[in-house]
Amino acid sequence: MCRRHTRRGRIVATAVLTSQAENFPAWYQDVVARAELADNGPVRGTMVIRPWGYAIWELMQADMDRRIKATGAQNAAFPLFIPMSFLEKEKQHVEGFSPELAVVTHGGGEQLAEPLVVRPTSETVINHYFAKWVQSHRDLPLMINLWNNVVRWELRPRLFLRTTEFLWQEGHTVHATYDDAVAETRRMLEVYQRFMEETLAISVAVGEKSPDERFAGADHTFTCEALMRDGKALQMGTSHNLGHSFARAFDIRYLDARGHRRYAATTSWGTSTRMIGGVIMVHGDDHGLRLPPSIAPHQVVVMQLGEENEVAEATERIVAELRAAGVRAHADTRAHTSFGRRTVDWELKGVPVRIEVGARELAAGQATVVRRDTRTKRPVPLDGAARAAEGLLEEIQRTLFEDSRTFREQHTHPVTDLDELTQRVGDGGLYLAAWSGAEGSERALSEGTGATIRCIVDADPPAPTCLMTGEPAKYTVLIGRAY
Amino acid sequence: MCRRHTRRGRIVATAVLTSQAENFPAWYQDVVARAELADNGPVRGTMVIRPWGYAIWELMQADMDRRIKATGAQNAAFPLFIPMSFLEKEKQHVEGFSPELAVVTHGGGEQLAEPLVVRPTSETVINHYFAKWVQSHRDLPLMINLWNNVVRWELRPRLFLRTTEFLWQEGHTVHATYDDAVAETRRMLEVYQRFMEETLAISVAVGEKSPDERFAGADHTFTCEALMRDGKALQMGTSHNLGHSFARAFDIRYLDARGHRRYAATTSWGTSTRMIGGVIMVHGDDHGLRLPPSIAPHQVVVMQLGEENEVAEATERIVAELRAAGVRAHADTRAHTSFGRRTVDWELKGVPVRIEVGARELAAGQATVVRRDTRTKRPVPLDGAARAAEGLLEEIQRTLFEDSRTFREQHTHPVTDLDELTQRVGDGGLYLAAWSGAEGSERALSEGTGATIRCIVDADPPAPTCLMTGEPAKYTVLIGRAY
Missing domain, CATH: 3.30.930.10 (Bira Bifunctional Protein; Domain 2)
Known part of the structure; x- marks a missing residue:
């Protein structure tokens, strides 16, 4: 289920995507x-x-x-x-x-x-x-x-x-x-x-x-x-x-x-x-893709909310400022599509930053900047919107990488017992194990657990003997199920 | 036959390429x-x-x-x-x-x-x-x-x-x-x-x-x-x-x-x-390719002639200056290949401009700039070599286009007589003719002359009646043999 929000914060739950946890x-x-x-x-x-x-x-x-x-x-x-x-x-x-x-x-x-x-x-x-x-x-x-x-x-x-x-x-x-x-x-x-x-x-x-x-x-x-x-x-x-x-x-x-x-x-x-x-x-998350800014076709989408001249002009100005700074910026000026639909579109497509420009904020000299990675919004002074978005791009790139590293580290476990591996590996994750390199042991592993040796890594083995054969360990390997 | 020259102007004729005129x-x-x-x-x-x-x-x-x-x-x-x-x-x-x-x-x-x-x-x-x-x-x-x-x-x-x-x-x-x-x-x-x-x-x-x-x-x-x-x-x-x-x-x-x-x-x-x-x-000419600067992988090759430090440094400096100006520049520092062979290589490959840097010119504060299109050389002050090459790139791009336009214009002839076309078309060129558009006339043309209608052009027909059928002309066409 994806939360689909209207312009003024009303949240409508719609099944845009199956959730990751579900399937x-x-x-x-x-x-x-x-x-x-x-x-x-x-x-x-x-x-x-x-x-x-x-x-x-x-x-x-x-x-x-x-x-x-x-x-x-x-x-x-x-x-x-x-x-x-x-x-x-x-x-x-x-x-x-x-x-x-x-x-x-x-x-x-x-x-x-x-x-x-x-x-x-x-x-x-x-x-x-x-x-x-x-x-x-x-x-x-x-x-x-x-x-x-x-x-x-x-x-x-x-x-x-x-x-x-x-x-x-x-x-x-x-x-x-x-x-x-x-x-x-x-x-x-x-x-x-x-x-x-x-x-x-x-x-x-x-x-x-x-x-x-x-x-x-x-x-x-x-x-x-x-x-x-x-x-x-x-x-x-x-x-x-x-x-x-x-x-x-x-x-x-x-x-x-x-x-x-x-x-x-x-x-x-x-x-x-x-x-x-x-x-x-x-x-990706339950709302769609989250693109690292370095490979996002639109790094920033500036959403024009409403058809007033000053809103259109402010949108254009921000896009121009972003482009001048080398940012891949896109103006979303769709007038006949609902705000909720437009938001959901850019979230699905993983655009790192959105800037919302509407008449009400404009009157207060503000725009709203939204991060895709954290899904957090904050008002920024209109003059600083482009700069704020630009700064966020670096932060998002770094945050996504850190999240990915933390996730991989938290889901990498040493394992010294084959039964334990067999039980746990179906739930996912990578397992660090000692391996003898004996012929046939790879096939036995994959037949017994559905997992394979992903690679030999440069690390101390978690045990002196091979997880599969009990022979002396020669290598430290990462084991896991794979696509 | 291609003239292959040594560093000091001695010219050695070697058959690098068959000539265009020959075959x-x-x-x-x-x-x-x-x-x-x-x-x-x-x-x-x-x-x-x-x-x-x-x-x-x-x-x-x-x-x-x-x-x-x-x-x-x-x-x-x-x-x-x-x-x-x-x-x-x-x-x-x-x-x-x-x-x-x-x-x-x-x-x-x-x-x-x-x-x-x-x-x-x-x-x-x-x-x-x-x-x-x-x-x-x-x-x-x-x-x-x-x-x-x-x-x-x-x-x-x-x-x-x-x-x-x-x-x-x-x-x-x-x-x-x-x-x-x-x-x-x-x-x-x-x-x-x-x-x-x-x-x-x-x-x-x-x-x-x-x-x-x-x-x-x-x-x-x-x-x-x-x-x-x-x-x-x-x-x-x-x-x-x-x-x-x-x-x-x-x-x-x-x-x-x-x-x-x-x-x-x-x-x-x-x-x-x-x-x-x-x-x-x-x-292309009898010495090889002539690349328009816009699509030349190396727009300028700076040839280091000799292994003296100051020659190497001058070469590097010019390349750096060219690159800073956005020119695709390459340093040819090959010491074990003859000057003649290196020159022939870059001529064959069509590099628009060469800059030759040797000890003798260097002593006089000069380098030699060579255009590929005209094959003309001239000494330039060392400090201005990069700028001179850069200026030549625009000129070469323009000259190649003008040459191509002149050639096409000079080899496009109005024709009002089918026998004349049949006799001349084998020598090449494009022929402007009046055409009725009658079915079957295209095949007859190609069987009779080995040429085809390349396209219908926006121009007055050179005659009131069709070159192929004698019927009233509806179109002006360009006829020629084609690849």
Whole structure:
């Protein structure tokens, strides 16, 4: 139930959204639909990203793109269609992706001699070109990033979180040494972590994936894991050290400074529209989305209440002042829509700050500033309204991040007993446990608890012996149920 | 043959590129390869856009995106896969696109119940959603733009010009009245024309397409046609008035202010990576690309000649000064590559201005500024080098446009005799002719001359009777061979 208020404070309860407590998945679906973020495509598992959702993605893209370019990577484009034979060159890779492939068998009215795969990811095709482009150690490192769409057949689709087609960036790099590839993998993990924390205001746990969760063909996969408000984890981005596997499969070799021919080492790393799902489920509340100002298409909406000239002028003036200060401001001048409906709209869409401008306050030289995160209102002098809103944006960005960090910390528990984990994990949260790394123990964990190792973390194990096997502990891991 | 010069003016002739006069198509291929713009994909007709080519595309995108958003359109994303049944809803549309479709028949390891088309364009899927989103006249106009990839099977592929997969923007709008759709179609044509003239520095002829050249399903198609240096035309962008065809096929209706249910009218408009081919063939010369500064990834390259400290410092200082002025500047500090090779590289890549900084000039308080368009060098005082380069950028942008306009005007000829046209058209150029519009006359023209009507223009016909049929003239058309 959502409180829908009229202009003068009368509160009308209307069922705008299912509440999070009542049914979290239904709440998620409601927010995605009501905030006009996305819609199901006509083909099962595909997605229409509506203008509000896409504008959020554009802001995320622009920010991430700057960070990626700052590392020295350059953007490029590679083909959507990949010959099936390319995928087959790296054994683990094709095994991992085969069940998810979409295959083109006909083109230009004829059956094709070789079926084409719609890219599920671009390692195979890009490494084919890397082999042509890399000749000497002077060509290294070679760092390429792609913004594109990929297809992985999805049996249990969910908008943003699991879709057959999704938008993402995939980075691919080639290095002279294995160590350089390790360093790049870690550097991009850090780029991702900073993006998630600074831009998305989402606190994440970072660490290496266990073998069962590794990317198909990688030596090491690192991940950023966020905790959603329902206690489930979401993998928000991954960075893979591909070592020499793809370089051998595609024959990427270079002449080193001494004239020896050597195999290069490669990496890949990616983040996708899935992160929008993370933003919804980390920051959203029973009234809709709460957008971090950094990715809010409208950071401030100035609501003109009433059609009096002076109200219209004051609205315009505040919007102009905000824009001059570099704030993404929008004037809501709708005269034929009720105040309650307009308020609910902007709350659903997660606009960080609203400024309400009406004749009564105007007469008192005031406007009302409303924070979306805390849903608190306060009157401010009209002249200072734009500045007040601007100051709030920074505060809201910080508050959302702090809330996310506190929530993750409060829902991360050490666990030393498998029965306890089994009982508690269904309620959500992340569990810090000691792990031996023994083969088969991951599968046993997931079959017994429905949870998985989200990542290996850099922390002391809570017990000397493995939670699953009782053997000596080698790693500290974070365990949880995940999207 | 390209003149390759050493630092001190010695000129060495090396065959960097085939010359335009010798073999224009080979010249084009050479430029695309040597300027590292693109490469053929592994699947026939597909394309790898390399970092230099993609950086140009990003600058074009950013500029076009601003122009499109300024019209009130919003970006969104629609699915890559479209059910075959959607295409079949608009008869002319499916007939037009059927021969070019790529079809997915298998997904997730199973044969699909209904084959999926990889979008050749998105009218069908987007109009399906427009029907859901448009209810009232208050929802109109609805203006959506997509930046994505589309696939049209291509039997005679050519990098950028005709590729099976290409990147583009496609705009789709819904309007209350047919007249509103006409106005939108014309407005976007003008947006495109201004983009091509102001940003790409390419002069274009604009006008309506004749029936044989219309978009499949459109009532009217408008086009921007540019003239390449080999005298062939290139269609650079099109804007379609779809009238009521798609609204009827997809049932897009709305309640007007009086409560009557009416069919909406729709438009679509698109420009693609093909425009990069136009930039190459309009501005390029025997030394490579000549980029308009507005889309040059490096607008100025400052070449450090020699490793002396003061040379390195002067290089850095100039780059910093340029960047502070908002110029995209790059320092070329390569010590192990010959001066000649470095110069040839930047000429091939079309960098508008180079500044050469060496010890000898430095001692005289000077640097050398080189224009790519005219290939002229002049010494400038070191302190004024950045400012001089900055001033040149505006001049080069203007000069390239003026050159393109002069070239198009000089190669546009009125023609009143079909034999004359048949004889001359093979040498290239555009021909202004009188046309009756009679059915069948377009096909006869193309069979007889290998040329087509590029567009109907707003000009007096050069003769009272049709060039093809001798009937009274109704239109003035531009005729030419085209890519």
